[in-house]
Amino acid sequence: MGILDNGLNRIKDVYDKKYKLLLIIPFALLIFSILQISYQVYSTGDFLNKDVSLKGGITFTVPVNKDYNEDKVTQHFSSRFQVGTSTRVLTSGGKQIGIILQAEIDPNNEELSQKFLKEIESYFGITDKDYSIEVTGPTLGRSFFVELLLASGLAFLLMSIVVFISFRTFIPSMAVILAAFSDILFALAMTNALNIKIGAGGIAAFLMLIGYSVDTDILLSTRVLKRAEGTVFERIVEAYKTGITMTITAIAAVTIGLVFTQSEVIRQIMFILLMGLLADIPNTWIQNVGILRLYLERKEKKMQVR
């Protein structure tokens, strides 16, 4: 018990005294995210890995009752039709229940689409009543993508406005916004790095992340700036106790969703949320805390000079 307490106190001490040094951690994460995303743009021309619902193409969801090898299925269809194909398996209790096949076919090319349909039916031994088809033309896909990008930009802007109205001071408000921004970039970089394709649901997840990441930051800034009890550091530690409970419950719920879901949409959403929430811990409790403390120190110095 004594050793544990001792250890905890040491960590607390480092957290208190070395907060400037600790800032390296969140900013290293931010730089990693920016580098990854730049690399993604450099190598693919796009800052994220769009799925066919944002790019144009056809998604097939096929129920199966025996196990298939993802790579073999992809290989089969991509070599036969010479189009970008990707496959994902849906499992339930260790058994495969369905396969999601995405093919970058322009649905306006009816001949190719029909051939592809026939091949799916014969490959999996099913009829058209059994499986789902989602078709997006390339123009519409592009327009959806632009729309969602626009919506995300607006969402970020509205969030920033609310934060500025709440705190009415420039640096603390910017710290909250920067934390949210860093969370989102990290989640994006991780989806890219793990080569996860993002559809409309995934973009919605980034918007959810805005909400989830901002609330701990608002909690922190409110407790630090708008309360007078105790020292700044004591207020930070108390806010941390509340905030980390919030984040841990959210991480637990999201992880359960990620591990157990059978829906591709939900899986995408949960992965993005999980990455964002993980990043939110250093981004709130080191980055935002560090910036707030620097801000308060400067403010104090100015007061003394006067």
Place this chain on the structure above:
Amino acid sequence: MKNFRVIIVLIALVLSLIAISPNPFVEGVSIKNIKQNSSASLAGLQNPLPNTRQMSREIILEINNKDISSVKSYYEEVDKIKLNQTIFLKTNKAQYRLVSRVLDNETKSVDLGISVNEVSYTNIKKGLDLEGGTRVLIEPAEQVSKAYLADLTSTMEERLNVYGLSDIVIKPASDLTGNQYVVVEIAGANEEDVRELLAKQGKFEAKISNTTVFRGGKDVSYVCRTADCSGIDPNRGCSPFQGSWVCGFAFSIALTPDAAEAQANATKNLNIIKEGQNGYLSEKLILYLDDRKVDELNIGADLKGRAVTDIQISGSGFGLTEQEAAFNTLANMKRLQTILITGTLPVKLNIVKVDTISSYLGSVFIRNSLFIGLLAIITVTIIIYLRYRNLKTSLPIIFIMLIEIIILLGFSSAIGWNLDLAGIAGIIVAVGTGVNDQIVIADEILRGESRQIYDWKKRIKNAFFIIISAYFTLVGAMLPLLFAGAGLLKGFALITIAGISIGVFITRPAYASIVEILLRE
């Protein structure tokens, strides 16, 4: 005041339960659709109205005194029925006597004309990705006004109703860059029907020597759809044609007096060509649908210059076999009749996206979501308890979390919103935010305790500043999604906004009151 907040939550909870009206003991199969002129419609069974709540649908309980427990058992019973047999059908509303017959467009099999669904146990409407069906995104070829778009959707709705499809959602949608769309969702319709009925502008014109004499819609006062004056044309029938089969259909319509007058003017100067006993006019009546020729008809010599209102409309269909040709011909006729009744759509339309979702995986997803939900609730409960080790604080959090889920489901049933996968994600966000907010409240109250702030109002006010700021940031983040990308993520945004609003204005204040009441004792 404190009790008052709790009472509001309880009222909301009761209203939600009424809206959901769960009943796990429902048996039978629910009626989804009744075909026109079928045994069922002749026996008085009615097509459910599009907005009928699931729990108020008519449910088939028995066929010929045999209990029906599932869609499978329904079809097993129907397959036993022979032609011209009298069937007793018992529903939860009435008893019917049907006489089985072959529907004209079917092959030889007996069809009662009823399509059925498994019964629902609640009023919660499942979205397309959970229930299965067809979703079509249609874009007008040119920019139109809002009123025009509303006209468009009402004509489409009428078309689908006249055609006999129910369970349809048709809604205009737009996006941030000003594109306009119409989203059509139909449970279980086939894509061909949607393509033919909705994306066709349905501009029907009858021309004589290149002058239009009448159009579909307003020039037509009556379209016959009963067997005595519509069906396979007895004069033409079906015949082999270039290796396949072709059949002709005919049905009679009545023109308005104005349209009849126009026809008289167009025929009065035409020459009569004699052929045997009958003569006909030198120009034919040519029928066009969306500028494509459907058929051409000779006009009898006796009609020259006369304003007749009764007209025969005809057309044809092809197929590899005689049966298939007859089937296609009658399908063509039904669509043409529908278009003549409902008239032309105000603009040309393009189908830009078609999703056909099979219902198979939907039920898997629902069971899975419930399982995940339960597991998540248990985990959150454990974490909250470990954190507070105090039932007075942690129990209400769990309690309120469950109430919030019910109120949110009740809300979406009450407004008739379809719950799809994105909507489930929305519920997760809303409930997750709810738990977070309650942690903030609990900590502010407990902190106040240790810092000896005796003013409860102040403690709660502190918490609510944080909650309200977080609330508005999330609303701000979700707002643009309500209007983006043809509204495909609107369900998600709406459920999220509704959920966090219910939380902030109804359940959060109640939580604060409950904890205050419990801790003060």
